[in-house]
Amino acid sequence: MRDLDYIRGEIERMRTQVHRQRGEILQLQRAGIATAAAELLLGRMLAKIEGLCAERDRLRKEQGGPTKGRVLGGRSW
Structure with a gap:
């Protein structure tokens, strides 16, 4: 099973690739x-990112960490 950090890294990598792909599409259209x-x-690519985000959310729920109300580990008020 993949861990949460790996999935977060994959999401970030894929988002970078999507950004490049959109730029290439614009160049082709021009x-x-x-x-x-x-x-x-x-x-x-976008469908794969959605799947990775769903897996990330599932893993986050399994770990039982905070999901709302906290900003980067800060106060929860």
Whole structure:
């Protein structure tokens, strides 16, 4: 089973890739090149991120840590 830190790292890495992919799609559109395949890839990447976020949330609930009301380990008021 993957741990929470690994999943958080994967989410961050995938978000960086999505940002790059969106930039490449914009460049292709400006050049007048079809972007259907690139947009499908982007959709698969976004779906994978959603799955990783769901897994992260599930692991967070299993660990029983604080989920609301605290800001980066600060006061909960």
